[in-house]
Amino acid sequence: MKKLLLVMLVALVAVAAMAQVEPEYRIDPYEGKPGGTLFLGSIGTGPRTFNPFVAQETSSTDITDLMHQSMFNSDNTGMPTIPALATEWWFSEDGRTVYFRVRQGLKWSDGHPFTIEDVRWTFEDLYFVNEFTRNGNATYKDAQGFLPEVEVDGNVISFTWTEPNVWSFRAIGWGQIMPKHVLDEYVQAGNPIEAWTLADWDKIVGMGPFMIESFTEGVRTVMRKNPHYWIFDEAGNRLPYLERINYEVVGSQDVLLLKFEAGEIDIMGPRAADWPRIVEQAEEKGWVYGVGGPGLGSDFITFNLGHPDPVKRSWFRNVHFRRAIQYMMDKESIIDTLFNGLGTAIYGPVSPSSGFFNPEILEAFPYRYSITRARLELRRGGFDWDAQGRLIDSDGNRVEFDLSTNAGNITRETIAAILVDGAAKLGMKINYAPADFNLLVGKLLTPDYDAILIGLTGSVDPGSGWNVWRIDGGLHSFNYPPEYNPDVIDPDIYEAFDWEKRIHEIFVRSVGEVDEQARWDLFAEFQMIVAEYQPYVYTITQNYLYVHKDSVHLANPHPNPAAGTLWQIHGIWKD
Amino acid sequence: MLRYIARRLILAIPVLFGISILAFMIISLAPGDFIDNFRMNPSISREKIESLEREFGFDKPVIVQYFLWLGQVLRGNFGYSFSYHVPVFSLIWGRLGATLLLSITALIFSWGIAIPLGIYSALHQYSFSDQAFSFIAFIGISIPNFFFALLWLFMAARTGWFPIGGIISLDFHELSFFGKIGDYLWHVVGPMVTLGTAGLAGLMRQMRGQLLDQLRQDYVLFARAKGMPEKVVIYKHALRNAINPIVTFFGFALSGLLGGAVLTETVFNWPGMGRLVIDALQQQDLFLVMASLLLSSLLLIVGNLSADLLLAWVDPRIRYRFG
Structure with missing residues (x-):
């Protein structure tokens, strides 16, 4: 009798353990030191909105991009090859369907579980509705003008068009996944464009490496590491390494350069006209500088x-x-x-x-x-x-x-x-x-x-x-x-x-x-x-120009216009 | 007195109304609109552009757009900013504090220096110090603001005496109450001096010229002949007459409080209204521009009114008919 009870107990524990999904974290080969604050400058008047599907200019997207993640990331030539929220993706035989296997057991920045339903909802209920985003839904349509059929099967989500559609596949892979539990009320009310304005900076939830810790309009945005981030290094440190990022609003390139020279900014992309001045001081001040390839535009x-x-x-x-x-x-x-x-x-x-x-x-x-x-x-x-x-x-x-x-x-x-x-x-x-x-x-x-x-x-x-x-x-x-x-x-x-x-x-x-x-x-x-x-x-x-302090260790070995200095920002660390 | 003020304020309503029509028409008639940036985005389709036009109301005639806007304004809703997606006044209020801090300190700075210096120069006409002050003041007026601001920042970066732009330090939130005030003041010095020196020369020369004019009048000669003490002659009689146009000047200065410092704000990273409005103008963020224009017009009206009231107070000869 006792034995039977024991066996049953063991069986129960085993079942419970199986139901508890092992989180599918991503392991990246970085060897950095946790801690520190990265100081960056944003030219202009600062962000205008924290809504990623409304934001148009880089002063806003620089911030929102840090807070959200997509199914795949670009490698450092800008090609979509690195698995992110999806572990793998493939096409069906006829090319009309694309499948993404979504990571399980991850959490949003507020601790809420991240599920494949968030992915389905993001596309089907939000991005596929023309009125709900500033850029519209045209990129998701195939040549016949049809949106894809979406199907969820376990941890695999599939999108099926009437004909093969690589362009939309890419758009879906790049699409930042939004938290259903936060934004669904806006979608239900038909006004997701009004979500996450500047006043809502403390209400944002995402899968990205950093979230906003404090925001002063027109002055600065301070971002803090996401405590539930899902990428680790090989030593078992939860990334990102940086504790904080401080995005300072800077009115012009001239002032950004002055601030960089005074040591208030860690990384900047200088103008070509200022390049000799940078190179001249680099050795004395301990700066690392480089020229990437020609710009994309x-x-x-x-x-x-x-x-x-x-x-x-x-x-x-x-x-x-x-x-x-x-x-x-x-x-x-x-x-x-x-x-x-x-x-x-x-x-x-x-x-x-x-x-x-x-x-x-x-x-x-x-x-x-x-x-x-x-x-x-x-x-x-x-x-x-x-x-x-x-x-x-x-x-x-x-x-x-x-x-x-x-x-x-x-x-x-x-x-x-x-x-x-x-x-x-x-x-x-x-x-x-x-x-x-x-x-x-x-x-x-x-x-x-x-x-x-x-x-x-x-x-x-x-x-x-x-x-x-x-x-x-x-x-x-x-x-x-x-x-x-x-x-x-x-x-x-x-x-x-x-x-x-x-x-x-x-x-x-x-x-x-x-x-x-x-x-x-x-x-x-x-x-x-x-x-x-x-x-x-x-x-x-x-050409792409960059300069940074030697105390900053970039994750990108060769910053270039397709993948800049902040590429894979969770791997950047400071001495 | 109160009746006079009330009458002036009631008269201001049609003025504001006229300003709003003119401004709205001119902005709408200018080529392009807020959606132009979307039109130039290679990944936005034509259907989306058309739906944006409907959303922002650009598909309707300008007159209809104006009255729709006016209807909302009369109900107290000044509309949303197209690019920020928040009510325009919440944006403007957010920036008003910084703007007022800068423009008021700059006003105090330039008036506090210009008036005494102007008086001093008038009393010591053609002396070495008169020439020296004029020389310095003209340097101030002849260096463009943005260049002066850059020189200042360069100085700040080299010496570390002042911050390189911005309005608050990184550790602002950890400072005590007085620490915070000190931090604001420390940051405001640069833009204040930049703005203040630009206005200094004009005001100083004005004060000097006015006072010299009065000192040449017969009544001054008479007062001196009568044996009146020099101080009384100058400060009680001549100066009081000389200050009249300066007070009118002050009314105008009030109206410039909100938008007079775009370049300085940009160079110093000062989060003021000037930059907000210039950005809005460039992007044709219609309702934001309209709200700030109306606010500036209101200030001009209030500025003129207070200048008139000040005049009545300074000059006993002026009497307004209050009926």
Whole structure:
């Protein structure tokens, strides 16, 4: 009888132990020392909201990104390869379904259990509703415009589209998971956009490494380590190593530099203009500094290929004309003037820092600065010069057009000035007038312009540019189809080019291309087409610069634009 | 007296009303709107842009937008900031303290120095000290504020005597009550001197010129001839007449309390209203701009009124008809 009782007891204990899920923590190979405060500066007026699906500018997302986690993280080339809240993910045979295995037994920063229901709720009830987030739900839809079916099976969640959909898979993997137990009341009330304003800084719950400890609007945000964080080092320390992060609001780069020099800030990204000053002091003050690759975004010139004036339209549509513009731009002198030589000439929509960059475009289309080459291209395009050396087209019209950029952006204004200079050497007249940003956007999107110099935020994955490159995209500003704005674009004038249609096709197909190499090849072809036809004439970008105190040990061995100094922040430690 | 004040305040209502129409129309007519930043985001679809336009009410005619806004304002709701998602006045109140701390100390600084120096210069016209004060004051007015602020910060970083911008220290929350006040004052010195020196010269020259004018008047000659003590001649008679335009000046200074320091605020990381409003203007955060404009207009009206009342108090010849 006693024996039987004992056996039953043992069995009971065993069952209880099995029901208690072993937390699936992640172990990272860092060897740091816990403790300390990291001092950082945020340029501008500080965060505007703590709501991650409302926040638009980096002063807000710098903070919210620390408080939340997604199913996978990027490695230090910006590729989504590191398991985070999901331990693994895979596609079904037909590629229409993607599965994520979600970690079990983890806790939110407030100690509430984190479950797969939080993941399902985050997507199905929050991110998939167009009105509930500032960016809308377009990234989650497949090419047919359908949102995925979501299914939960044990610790695996699956998303099924009507056709393979890599782009949305990535968006889901990057999506920050939100706590249902905190935000569901907002979702039920239909106003999640009003959740987590600045006044709610102490109510935020997340899976990220740091949470807000105190916040003074316009002054600073102090963050403290999440006591329930789910990543450990090999020695068994619960990460992050840092006890606190102090984000100080700093009005300008000048003051940030002064503060860094005075030792009040630990890590900063200096301007190229300040670089010599940094290098000069580095040894004496014990700073570590470095140059990463070229930045991900780039400024480019867009020409209005659907211009209502037939003369201008014929120039802008002439590929030789656009190539000539590419040739006549003295990028090296722009880089020297603007960035102390710490910049890179860019010839396509994908930055050389991205894993998707196709180096072959540089050999196939070596657009080096050359006025002679530019003249040659113009001659090939049917242009000529009159007796005074002024450029004229085949009908004898003098080549003269307007160029605008947003006033106050020194980089763009300098590029424009050098462009005007280069054009003068070719006998081309560019009437340059900077304009207010809002005015410029209005002109670009109407469209009502000759040429505009502007930039867009870049990212590692070229797929993020769908809104620019698809013919039906809202930012397809060089050649909008008539359906975009029937009041302005005359269907008789409109012409879709073969290369343009091919790019459109690449973007549509890349969404469904599950095979990584095939997808890479598609984007390689895309870069080749852009290099050949120059729908946008790309200019330059600044290289990624960073400097930090030697007492700070970064987790990223080579900070770069795709993964900066704060990459894997839970692995950063201080002496 | 009270009736006069009441009448002036009632007259202020149509003025504010007019200001609000003008401001709203001008901001709305300016090209672009708050959604432009979303339009330039490669990952936001056109459908979302259209739904944002509906959400913010930009799809309606400007007149309709204005009256919708006015209706809410009359019910005491000044609207939400587009980018912060909080009621505009909660933002403005949050920043009002810092702004007032800076502008009032700067006001005291510049007036406290300019008036005595102006009087001194007038009494010692063309002396070495008169020239020296004018010289220093003109240096103050000719150095641009942002540059002066940067020089100050550079000095602060090198010497450690003053903080490099900001309004409170890192350990502010652990300080005692008096420690906190001291901390504020320590931080306000830089921006205060920057702002104060810029206004110094104008005020000082004004004071000097006014007093010199009065000293050349016949009544001063007469008083001196009568054998009146010099102190009484200057302070009781000449100065009282000379101060008149300065008091009017003061009324204007009041209206500048809220928005007069954008550049200084930016360089010094001062979390004041100036930066908030400039940011809002650039982003076309409509309701935030409107609220701050109305508040500034209100201050201008109150400033003018108090200047008029001060004038009546200073100058016995001025009598307002209270009917």
